[in-house]
Amino acid sequence: MFGRIDHIGVAVADLESAIELHTETYGMPLVHRETIAEQGVEAVLLDVGESHVELLKPLSDDTPVGKFLAARGPGLHHVAYAVADVHAALERAREAGLRLIDETPRTGIRGTQVAFLHPKTAGGVLTELVEAH
Amino acid sequence: MFGRIDHIGVAVADLESAIELHTETYGMPLVHRETIAEQGVEAVLLDVGESHVELLKPLSDDTPVGKFLAARGPGLHHVAYAVADVHAALERAREAGLRLIDETPRTGIRGTQVAFLHPKTAGGVLTELVEAH
Numbered sequence: 001m002f003g004r005i006d007h008i009g010v011a012v013a014d015l016e017s018a019i020e021l022h023t024e025t026y027g028m029p030l031v032h033r034e035t036i037a038e039q040g041v042e043a044v045l046l047d048v049g050e051s052h053v054e055l056l057k058p059l060s061d062d063t064p065v066g067k068f069l070a071a072r073g074p075g076l077h078h079v080a081y082a083v084a085d086v087h088a089a090l091e092r093a094r095e096a097g098l099r100l101i102d103e104t105p106r107t108g109i110r111g112t113q114v115a116f117l118h119p120k121t122a123g124g125v126l127t128e129l130v131e132a133h
Numbered sequence: 134m135f136g137r138i139d140h141i142g143v144a145v146a147d148l149e150s151a152i153e154l155h156t157e158t159y160g161m162p163l164v165h166r167e168t169i170a171e172q173g174v175e176a177v178l179l180d181v182g183e184s185h186v187e188l189l190k191p192l193s194d195d196t197p198v199g200k201f202l203a204a205r206g207p208g209l210h211h212v213a214y215a216v217a218d219v220h221a222a223l224e225r226a227r228e229a230g231l232r233l234i235d236e237t238p239r240t241g242i243r244g245t246q247v248a249f250l251h252p253k254t255a256g257g258v259l260t261e262l263v264e265a266h
Contacts, residue, residue: 001160004182005138008212010258018256025229026214027134048214049137050183074257076209079141081159081181096158123151124207125143 001089002081006130007045007052009078011065015042015057018074022046022053034109041065043109054080054109078116080128086113089129093117105131134222135214139263140178140185142211144198148175148190151207155179155186167242174198176242187213187242211249213261219246222262226250238264 012018022028028046035042040063044055056077058066068077083089086105094100099118108114108130117127145151155161161179168175173196177188189210191199201210216222219238227233234249241247241263250260 001158002181005141005184008138008141008209010256012256021256025134025226025231048135051138072205075252076141076212076258079209093158098158119208123143123145123154125209 001092002083004082005051006080006082006128006132007054008076009054009056009080009126009128010075011068011072011077012055012057012074013069015044015055018055018057019044019046022055028053032110035059036109038106039064039108045109078126078128080114080130083129083131086115086129086131089131090115093129098122105129134225135216135262137215138184139213139215139261139265140187141209142187142189142213142259142261143208144201144205144210145188145190145207146202148177148188151188151190152177152179155188161186165243168192169242171239172197172241178242211259211261213247213263216262216264219248219262219264222264223248226262231255238262 023030028048031047032045040059041056045052056065060066099121101116101118105113105115113131115129119126156163161181164180165178173192174189179186189198193199232251232254234251238246238248246264248262252259
């Protein structure tokens with residue numbers, strides 16, 4: 001069902017220093033920057049192989065990533081897998097008895113169609129399905 | 134410095150049900166299983182694109198992954214990036230002022246040479262450098 005790791009999502013409090021770490025020390029090119037109001041984040045994508053690191057800075061404390069930061073501090077937030085058909089993948093997850101956060105796909109970063117699986121039945125991992133557009 | 138995501142490490146309490154989730158629902162082939170006594174884990178690798186998911190079950194509560202599970206529950210534990218030369222990458226990290234967990238590389242899963250960077254100066258992310266053998 002999953003073709004590759006599309007990205008890992010990292011919650012950050014200080015976006016500029018996280019960008020500096022990933023670009024200057026780790027050598028990852030910054031390829032995209034977008035404010036996703038619906039998810040309450042400013043997001044930055046960095047290239048690494050066939051995947052990305054997605055840095056996520058909350059737009060306010062009262063957002064999912066803002067609450068994550070307050071509870072756990074900066075760090076790994078989710079993993080996203082590339083799928084060919086997000087509707088089909090979501091249906092397969094539902095049939096397997098997984099708990100869904102998104103009952104239907106919605107628009108994610110760079111116009112992708114995405115859906116999140118709840119960590120409760122995904123091994124404790126907030127898991128995103130991403131269909132490239 | 135980093136060529137690709139080598140793997141994401143996921144701490145699990147129930148290894149068999151995590152394997153079932155990743156193989157049967159996610160469709161990832163199980164490619165390796167190893168007890169790494171030095172790290173206090175039983176580890177399972179699953180293929181996804183050019184990367185792996187590494188499931189980590191602690192051998193006892195008194196191990197780093199055992200303590201992680203007790204404090205945070207199952208979930209994302211670390212990310213590992215592939216490097217061409219782990220000694221050179223570790224030296225570059227040191228020169229950049231990053232805090233190191235391993236001052237010199239050690240043997241990781243499948244005979245790889247690995248070194249961990251401390252989350253404190255790595256954006257809150259426990260970060261592993263992996264040189265394939």
